[in-house]
Amino acid sequence: MIKFQGVHKWFKDLHVLNDVNLHVKQGDVLVVCGPSGSGKSTLIRAVNKLEPIQKGRIIVDGKDLSDAKTDINQLRAEIGFVFQQFNLYPHLTALKNITLAPIKIRKLSRQEAEGQATTLLERVGLADKRDAYPAQLSGGQQQRVAIARSLAMKPKIMLFDEPTSALDPEMIGEVLQVMQGLAHTGMTLMVVTHEMGFAREVADRVVFMDYGVILEEATPEEFFRNPRHERAQLFLKEILSPMH
Amino acid sequence: MNPGLDFSVIWDNLTHFFIGTYPNGPIGGIILTLYLAFVALILSFFGGLILGLLCVSSHRLIRYATLAVVNTIRGIPLLMVIFWMFYLLPALLGGHSAPENWTVIAALTIFTSAYMSQIVQAGIDGIPKGQTEAALSTGLHPWQSMVYVILPQALRNMIPSFVNQFVSMIKDTSLAFIVGVSELTHVATQISNRTMVYPTEIFFFVACIYFVICFAFTSLSRWLETRLAWRKAI
Numbered sequence: 001m002i003k004f005q006g007v008h009k010w011f012k013d014l015h016v017l018n019d020v021n022l023h024v025k026q027g028d029v030l031v032v033c034g035p036s037g038s039g040k041s042t043l044i045r046a047v048n049k050l051e052p053i054q055k056g057r058i059i060v061d062g063k064d065l066s067d068a069k070t071d072i073n074q075l076r077a078e079i080g081f082v083f084q085q086f087n088l089y090p091h092l093t094a095l096k097n098i099t100l101a102p103i104k105i106r107k108l109s110r111q112e113a114e115g116q117a118t119t120l121l122e123r124v125g126l127a128d129k130r131d132a133y134p135a136q137l138s139g140g141q142q143q144r145v146a147i148a149r150s151l152a153m154k155p156k157i158m159l160f161d162e163p164t165s166a167l168d169p170e171m172i173g174e175v176l177q178v179m180q181g182l183a184h185t186g187m188t189l190m191v192v193t194h195e196m197g198f199a200r201e202v203a204d205r206v207v208f209m210d211y212g213v214i215l216e217e218a219t220p221e222e223f224f225r226n227p228r229h230e231r232a233q234l235f236l237k238e239i240l241s242p243m244h
Numbered sequence: 245m246n247p248g249l250d251f252s253v254i255w256d257n258l259t260h261f262f263i264g265t266y267p268n269g270p271i272g273g274i275i276l277t278l279y280l281a282f283v284a285l286i287l288s289f290f291g292g293l294i295l296g297l298l299c300v301s302s303h304r305l306i307r308y309a310t311l312a313v314v315n316t317i318r319g320i321p322l323l324m325v326i327f328w329m330f331y332l333l334p335a336l337l338g339g340h341s342a343p344e345n346w347t348v349i350a351a352l353t354i355f356t357s358a359y360m361s362q363i364v365q366a367g368i369d370g371i372p373k374g375q376t377e378a379a380l381s382t383g384l385h386p387w388q389s390m391v392y393v394i395l396p397q398a399l400r401n402m403i404p405s406f407v408n409q410f411v412s413m414i415k416d417t418s419l420a421f422i423v424g425v426s427e428l429t430h431v432a433t434q435i436s437n438r439t440m441v442y443p444t445e446i447f448f449f450v451a452c453i454y455f456v457i458c459f460a461f462t463s464l465s466r467w468l469e470t471r472l473a474w475r476k477a478i
Contacts, residue, residue: 048381050377050380050381073380073383073384073385074383076380076381076382076383077382077383078383079381080381080382081377081378081381081382083374083377083378085372085374087372087374087375087377087378088378089375089378089379089393089397090397091396091397091400100382100384100392100393101379101382101383101384104384104388104392105382105383105384146378149378149382150381150382152382153382153383
């Protein structure tokens with residue numbers, strides 16, 4: 001579903017992605033972890049071309065991102081993206097946040113789009129918030145609306161870029177539960193996160209990155225029981241028991 | 245001989261101040277001042293919007309060309325633009341003389357559009373990048389993201405700046421008297437020339453009128469600013 005082939009990216013002198021090769025199969029749940037600045041956000045943002053790459057190829061759903069014939073807007077409609085900062089549209093209600101793209105891109109009628117949005121809001125547990133503005137919602141609620149907004153396009157792939165990092169601890173669970181529910185539907189998920197509990201329980205595979213390089217790719221059992229790379233061991237130690 | 249100020253000249257000419265020689269001649273005075281300002285405001289809103297959007301275009305050539313035009317206009321006094329229009333418009337119309345009102349409206353529109361475009365550009369730049377990214381990643385085209393996501397937020401933030409620009413424009417209409425448009429300042433000059441001995445009273449009154457109109461709009465702007473204070477989502 002997503003293929004990285006020899007992908008390189010530089011920010012000026014900084015080599016943020018260094019020869020990344022990765023294959024995410026249909027229905028896979030892939031968790032990407034690593035220290036901050038390791039290139040994991042850049043990696044996931046490259047999948048829908050929010051970050052262009054300088055070398056290599058990324059093939060999503062059979063379409064080469066660097067191919068001039070690939071309609072990037074059309075492809076993005078098939079890829080949901082959830083941001084760390086939610087990025088809901090503050091001038092629109094929760095419902096309108098969700099219905100905008102389906103009406104404009106999928107050409108749904110307002111009634112169809114609103115019906116679908118209401119169902120999605122129920123699914124993320126926010127049926128009563130359809131007319132609330134983002135500013136009236138908590139962080140966890142905003143992020144769940146943002147997930148519903150992505151799902152409204154019926155994407156084949158969902159990308160999550162640190163979806164819980166900006167949340168208060170008590171709101172992390174509600175967002176992770178929605179994501180777990182998605183994983184069970186068989187959707188292809190790529191998730192950048194520090195939530196190792198989620199990785200352990202939900203992921204099919206875990207990728208560990210540092211300095212723009214994929215250092216380790218393993219099943220969660222392997223990764224948590226026996227991380228091979230020294231920096232992965234260090235990272236896990238830091239993140240699982242930060243006081244020691 | 246009255247040694248103090250004599251404001252009876254104001255009351256005697258009050259309708260003249262407000263509507264000029266209308267209905268015997270063309271409408272003038274305060275009404276014309278407001279008319280010039282309103283028409284030029286509406287036109288320069290769209291002019292500024294278009295120039296502002298060109299200023300944030302992803303095509304470098306379009307961006308630089310627009311910036312060059314905008315900066316040129318901003319570097320010229322309004323009075324020059326009015327003169328320029330006064331001589332240029334008839335030439336463009338193939339020798340037909342252009343109505344003076346439209347000379348002034350065209351000059352004000354060109355001049356104010358340049359400033360408005362900077363407000364528009366700043367307004368668009370002020371919207372967090374994540375908004376565009378969110379819109380694009382749902383599959384919206386760049387122009388749809390601009391129209392449905394960025395501009396509605398940016399325009400709302402710009403309203404106070406627009407009102408301020410409008411206030412400047414009301415004052416700028418006074419320069420129209422130079423090409424013989426009978427707006428408030430021109431009418432005041434006429435009355436002053438006719439009555440000979442009351443320039444202090446007349447121009448004090450005119451200053452008060454400009455102040456009252458502008459103060460009303462400045463207050464409106466401040467009220468709008470508090471009412472539309474953006475509820476930040478993040």
